[in-house]
Amino acid sequence: MSRPIGPARKGSTRPPQRPSTQQPPTPDPARQAALDLLRAVREDGAYANLALPKILNDRRIYGRDAGLATELAYGTCRAMGLLDAILAQGSGRPLAELDGAVHDALRLGAYQLLRTRIPAHAAVSATVNLVRTGPKPGAAGFVNAVLRRVSEREEGEWVDLLAPPIATDPIGHYAMQTAHPRWIAEAxxxxxxxxxxxxLEALTADDQRPQVHLVARPGRISVADLVIESVGELARYSPYGVYLPDGDPGRLRAVATGLAGVQDEGSQLVALALINAEIEGPDSRWLDLAAGPGGKAAVIGALAAERGAQVDAIEITPHRAELVRQAVAGLPVKVHVADGRSTTLPPETYDRVLLDAPCTGLGALRRRPEARWRRSPASVAELVELQTELLISAAALVRPGGLIGYVTCSPHLAETADIVAARPAGLDLVDARPYLPGVPKLGAGPTVQLWPHRQGTDAMFLAIMRKSVR
Structure with a gap:
């Protein structure tokens, strides 16, 4: 569902001063689910893309109601910083002083007013009803008044009022316009x-609700059969990819039984590029050095089964290692619970090493709607140290003549180009572009940076390196 801008909030569309209190409110189940998701994100640090499906399933919310809940929950999380800037103007008090439940409701109501076609009176009335049945019913009048003020301007008008001037600070203006923290827009x-x-095009694409991508795991289900079951369409670039038009992918039999998985097309492409890159000598031992939660391990494991190879998959966290085991069940993959920086695996053993390094995830913000407001520049330095150490380990484990695929779901230069520039001695860059056939706008190489606004994928980075033969 796209984020159309709603109708003008002036004149006869202005909501009433205060909804009637004569009848007890009946909260809409979709909006209540969205509000509960916002609370879980705020109080429990929940991941929206993991928590919301459980909320919807537990309450048996399906179809159009599930679609509305998803749009409101994810959209509000994605726009949180922009909404807060607007609410601060309309509330007349610091947002930090607000009760958390009231703040959540204000965000949800403001999102409906500014970024959907829901009529203003319906957005305000439904939000006030949620407050009246929540833990702070006495705040209903305050919420009504604040949302009335928000409704007096369109989103673009608020941006023009609050954002830095585009003529003197385009990055700051675009950051607010597309609901990004400034530091991410700069990165x-x-x-x-x-x-x-x-x-602006990149930030705008990053601010949209993405389409669900599926992967038909090689040898388990054909992409044609997955298209039929999902009523989807073939992906543009991945030979195993399918675009799901709508609905819950977890309800598909192929996904529930492990024949297929939910995986961004960019993730599929970078894993396939490493496995399809030309190599001299043996090609029977592969390694996934940071395998959790197992999406890429399942793809390369399926390809290993077809090619007679064996895969070792390393994951430091036991519960994520269990997710990897579930994803690769029946495939020639052995899962190890270990730190990829200091394993007991024999050195110079592996023909291909995939290092999908832990990163800021700035390339998948559209799929993790609240993440942009949780990350900070300080987290980059910590992750760069980890990425560097993992690449050193990968260099020790790959055999001479073997290949390493260094992957991050981030375009941040500190996590991509800078890591590659400081790579261990003896690793020579291989032009990765030929191994993403048919994918346009891959740049000058030899590394590849994918983008939502160019390829429609997450912003995945890939560098393929060959260890020198001594």
Whole structure:
């Protein structure tokens, strides 16, 4: 569902001063689910994309109601910073002083007013009803008054009022316009480099609700059969990819039984590029050095089964290692609970090593709607140290002549180009572009940076390196 801008909030569309209190309110189940998701994100640090499906399933919310709940919950999480800037203007008090439940309701109501076609009176009335049946019913009048003020301007008008001037600070203006923290907008601008004129397009694509991508695991289900079952369409670039038009992918038999999985097309492409890259000598031992939660391990494990190879998969966290085991069940993959930086695996053993390094996840913000407001520049430095150490370990484990695929779901230069520039001695870059056939706009190489606004994938980075033969 796209994020159309709603109708003007002026004149006869302005909501009433205060909804009637004569009848007890009946909260809409979809909006209540969205509000409960916001609470879980705020109080428990929940991941929206994991928590909401459980909420909907537990309450048996399906079809159009599930679609509305998803749009409101994810959209509100994604726009949180922009909504807070607007609410701060309308509330007349610091947002930090608000009760958390009231703040959640205000965000949910403001999102409906500014980023959907829901009529203003319906958005305000439904939000006030949620407050009246919640833990702070006495705040209903305050919420009504604040949302009335929010409704007096369109989103674009609020941005023009609150954002830095576009003429003097385009990055700051675009950051607020597309609901990004400024530091992330700056990082994306840096990664675009000479194509920084694409910044607004990149941020806008990052601010949209993405389509669900499926992967038909090789040898388990054909992509044609997955298209039929899902009523989807073939992916543009991945030979195993399918675009799901709508609905819960977990309800598909192929996904529930492990024949297929939910995986962004960009993730499929970078894993396939490593496995399909030309190599000399033996090609029977592969390694996934940071395998959790197992999506890429399942793809390369399925390909290993077809090619007679064996895969070792390393995951440091026991519960994530169990997710990997579930994903690779029946495949020639052995899962190890270990730290990829210091394993007991024999050195210079592996023909292909996939290092899908832990990263900020800035390339998948559209799929993890609340993540942009949780990350900070300080987290980058910590992850860069980990990424560097894991690449050193990968270099020790790959055999001479073997290949390493260094992957991050982030375009941040500190996590991509800088890591590659400081790679261990003896690792030579291989041009990765030929191993993503048919994918346009891959740049000058030898590394590849995918983008939502260019390829429609997450912003995956890939560098393929060959260990020198001594």
């Amino acid at each position: 994306i601008n840096d990664a675009l480099g000479a194509e920084s004129d694409e910044l």
